[in-house]
Structure formats: C-alpha cells, structure tokens
Amino acid sequence: SAILLTLPFTLAMFGIGDGALATGWTFYPPLSIQGGIGVDFAIFAVHLLGISSVMGSINIIVTLFNMRAPG
DSSP: OOGGGHHHHHHHHHHHHTOOOTTGGGTOOSSGGGOHHHHHHHHHHHHHHHHHHHHHHHHHHHHHHHSOOOO
C-alpha cells in the first residue's frame, strides 16, 4: 500500500504542469469548463490516496490478527 503513494504524487505533479489548480480545497472549479486536465489528475490522485489508505489499514488489521500471541 505504501508503494501506491508514488502514483498519486506523480499524477498530482502532472496536473501542476497544466497550470495551477483553480479549484480550492473542495476540488470544485469555479466554472466547469475551466477545469482542465489538471483537475482530473488531482481528483484521480485523491482517489488513489484513499485506496492506498484503505489498503494500509487492512494490512495493519490482518497483521494484528495473524501475529497475536495464542491464549
């Protein structure tokens, strides 16, 4: 799951190359036609970060259950 963090970072950097993301912290562009491909990269990067977080949580939970001491 930690290796998945590199892909969203790379996608976010591709989005910055298109120009600044004029979306604010909500990723909602002021006008939908002015979004650009950078906003799409940023939204996809946020989705991948969420998937990476869920996979890391599952990894920790499975490790706790498998490495418990008997008894």
